[in-house]
Amino acid sequence: MTRPSRSSTAIASGTASITSRRWRSASAVAASESTRERVWVATSWRRANPPGSASGSRPRAPAPWRSGDRRGSTRGTGRRRPPGPPRPARPRRWCGRGSRGDTRRRSPPGKGRRQRPRSELFRPGESLEASWANLNTPVTGGEGWLCFSLRMSRLGWIDAPRASLAQWEDLTRFADAAQRDGFTRVVVCGMGGSSLAPQVLATSFGAPSLTVLDSTDPAAVLAIERTGIGTTLFVISSKSGTTVETLAFYHYFVARARPGQFVAITDPGSPLETLALERGFRAVFHHPVDVGGRYAALTIVGMLPAALIGADGRTLLERARAVRVDRAKALGARIAAAAQAGRDKLVLRPPGPIARLADWIEQLVAESSGKEGRGVVPVVDDPVSERRPDSEVVAEFSSDPLDLGAEFLTWEYATGELGERLGVDAFDQPDVEEAKRLARAELAGGPEGAQHAAPLPTMTPETLRRAARPSDYVAMLAYLPPRPEVAARLHEVRGRWARATGCATTLGFGPRYLHSTGQLHKGGPNTGLFLVITAEDIEDAEVPEMGITFGRLKRAQARGDIRALLARGRRVAHVHLARPEDVTALASL
Incomplete structure (x- = not known):
C-alpha cells in the first residue's frame, strides 16, 4: 500500500500581491517561522536629547540594537550607523523591564516622553518594512524599551488547492487500499474545523458511508458503536493533537477496535502523532502547520474524507484554483459594510x-470576526422568512457539490477581508x-471547580425572553443528543422564540458549538441571549484511560461555558430537563 505524502502545505508565493496590510506583514514573518504562533520583537531607543543638551537640538536617530543586546551598536567606534530596521530578537515572553510573562508595552521613565501608539506603528496598506520605518522614527525624551507583537496569520490555505492537487493521487490510492482491506464505513472524530468540512462533503455528495462524531453526549457515542464498528475506519482529526473530545473518542473506540482501524490527522510532532506512532495506526497525515x-477545508482535513467517499476531488480543487480573489474579497467587504451599518446578522x-x-x-x-466586542452573527436555517432590519442575507451559492472547493476558498478570502475591515x-480565537479552562476545573474539582454542584446565577427562561432588545440575538445551546428528532423539536422552539422576541436566532449542539460560535459568544458584541439546555442522560459511557465518563465531560463543558459567559456579563438562562424530549415545553414560555 502506498502511503500519502506527509509534506506540509507551504505558504503561497503569491501572498505578497495581497493588498491587505495584515496579511502581507504576517506572510513575511511566516515565510521564515511558519510554525510559530507569535513573534515577539523587542528594540530599544536611545535618549534623543542627552542631559545638558541645548534646547531644540536635533534629536539623534535611535540605535538599532535589541533590548538588552549591544550588538549592532557603533558606540565608541567613531562611526555612525544609519538607522534601519532592528534585528529580530529570539521569541521571548517578556518585554523591556517588565517581569517574565508580562507582555504589556513598557514606556521608558522620563518626563516628556511619547510612545507611538500601535495605530501609528502599523497603518493599513503598509508593508512590514514601512512599519519598521515608523518604529524607527525618533522619539523625543526618555530611555527605555518598546515591545510589540506580530501575530502570524496562517496563510497556507491560500495555496491549499495546489498543494492538495499534488497530493490527490496519493489520497485516492490510500482510499482504494482501505476499500480493498474491507473497510465499508468511515467515522471522522473531530471538533470544529476538523469535522465541519467532512460533514459538508459527505452530505453534499450523498455519502452515508461517512459519519462525523463531534458530540460528547453518551447517546451519540453509543450510537456509533451499536451500528457495528468491525469494518469502520476511524479518522482521528485534531490539529493540536490535544483536543479533549477527540482524544476521548479515540480512547473509547480503540478499546473496541484494532489499531489498524485508526488514521490520524494532526500537526507534526503533536501528542496525537506520538500516540499514533506508538500504537500502530494505519497512517498518520500531517495537518499543514501554516493553516x-x-x-483547513481544502487541506488533508477535507480532502482525505473526500477521497474516502469517492468524490471527484481533482475537479473540486481545480475549480477552487479558478476563484477570483477580487470577487471573494468584495463579498467580505459587503458583509463588513452591512455590519458597520447595523446589519450584523448574516x-x-x-x-x-x-x-x-x-x-x-x-x-x-463567527470565530474569525467575533472578538474585541465586534463581530458578525451567522444565522443558519433561519426559521423566519421575513427579512429583519438587522440582517444581511446571502443566498448566492452554486448548487453543484463540485463547486464546494470554490465556495470554501471564496469564503476564506471573504472572511479575511471581513476581519480586516472590522479591525x-x-x-486567532483569544x-x-x-470555557475549556473552566471545564477542566469542573472535572478536576480543584479550587475553581470546588463548587461544581452549586447552582449558577443564571436567569429563568421567562426573564431571559423579556430581556430581549432590538438587534439582539437568541442563541440556543443544547447539550442534548444530536438526533434528528431532537433537532426538529429544538427548531420548533427556536421558531417560537424568534417570533416572540423579534430577534434573530441561532441553534447549536454542545459541545460542538464551543468550537464554532463559542468565540463570538464571549468575544463578540454583548447582544446575545443565551439559553443553555441540558438533560439527564439515560445511559453513560466510561472513557478508558481518562478516568471520566462522556456524561460527566459533557456536564463539565456546559457548566464551564455558562461560567465563562457569566464572567463576560452575558445574559444567560439554564434549563435542566428530565428527558431531551421535554424541550418542547420551552416553546410555550
Whole structure:
C-alpha cells in the first residue's frame, strides 16, 4: 500500500500581491517561522536629547540594537550607523523591564516622553518594512524599551488547492487500499474545523458511508458503536493533537477496535502523532502547520474524507484554483459594510444540495470576526422568512457539490477581508480557552471547580425572553443528543422564540458549538441571549484511560461555558430537563 505524502502545505508565493496590510506583514514573518504562533520583537531607543543638551537640538536617530543586546551598536567606534530596521530578537515572553510573562508595552521613565501608539506603528496598506520605518522614527525624551507583537496569520490555505492537487493521487490510492482491506464505513472524530468540512462533503455528495462524531453526549457515542464498528475506519482529526473530545473518542473506540482501524490527522510532532506512532495506526497525515483549523477545508482535513467517499476531488480543487480573489474579497467587504451599518446578522441560505455548507461558514465567520466586542452573527436555517432590519442575507451559492472547493476558498478570502475591515485578527480565537479552562476545573474539582454542584446565577427562561432588545440575538445551546428528532423539536422552539422576541436566532449542539460560535459568544458584541439546555442522560459511557465518563465531560463543558459567559456579563438562562424530549415545553414560555 502506498502511503500519502506527509509534506506540509507551504505558504503561497503569491501572498505578497495581497493588498491587505495584515496579511502581507504576517506572510513575511511566516515565510521564515511558519510554525510559530507569535513573534515577539523587542528594540530599544536611545535618549534623543542627552542631559545638558541645548534646547531644540536635533534629536539623534535611535540605535538599532535589541533590548538588552549591544550588538549592532557603533558606540565608541567613531562611526555612525544609519538607522534601519532592528534585528529580530529570539521569541521571548517578556518585554523591556517588565517581569517574565508580562507582555504589556513598557514606556521608558522620563518626563516628556511619547510612545507611538500601535495605530501609528502599523497603518493599513503598509508593508512590514514601512512599519519598521515608523518604529524607527525618533522619539523625543526618555530611555527605555518598546515591545510589540506580530501575530502570524496562517496563510497556507491560500495555496491549499495546489498543494492538495499534488497530493490527490496519493489520497485516492490510500482510499482504494482501505476499500480493498474491507473497510465499508468511515467515522471522522473531530471538533470544529476538523469535522465541519467532512460533514459538508459527505452530505453534499450523498455519502452515508461517512459519519462525523463531534458530540460528547453518551447517546451519540453509543450510537456509533451499536451500528457495528468491525469494518469502520476511524479518522482521528485534531490539529493540536490535544483536543479533549477527540482524544476521548479515540480512547473509547480503540478499546473496541484494532489499531489498524485508526488514521490520524494532526500537526507534526503533536501528542496525537506520538500516540499514533506508538500504537500502530494505519497512517498518520500531517495537518499543514501554516493553516488554522477553520481554514483547513481544502487541506488533508477535507480532502482525505473526500477521497474516502469517492468524490471527484481533482475537479473540486481545480475549480477552487479558478476563484477570483477580487470577487471573494468584495463579498467580505459587503458583509463588513452591512455590519458597520447595523446589519450584523448574516443569514445564510445555500441551496438544498449543499445546505450544510452554512454550518462550515458559521464557524469560519463567527470565530474569525467575533472578538474585541465586534463581530458578525451567522444565522443558519433561519426559521423566519421575513427579512429583519438587522440582517444581511446571502443566498448566492452554486448548487453543484463540485463547486464546494470554490465556495470554501471564496469564503476564506471573504472572511479575511471581513476581519480586516472590522479591525480584528481573523486568524486567532483569544476567548475560546476560557470555557475549556473552566471545564477542566469542573472535572478536576480543584479550587475553581470546588463548587461544581452549586447552582449558577443564571436567569429563568421567562426573564431571559423579556430581556430581549432590538438587534439582539437568541442563541440556543443544547447539550442534548444530536438526533434528528431532537433537532426538529429544538427548531420548533427556536421558531417560537424568534417570533416572540423579534430577534434573530441561532441553534447549536454542545459541545460542538464551543468550537464554532463559542468565540463570538464571549468575544463578540454583548447582544446575545443565551439559553443553555441540558438533560439527564439515560445511559453513560466510561472513557478508558481518562478516568471520566462522556456524561460527566459533557456536564463539565456546559457548566464551564455558562461560567465563562457569566464572567463576560452575558445574559444567560439554564434549563435542566428530565428527558431531551421535554424541550418542547420551552416553546410555550
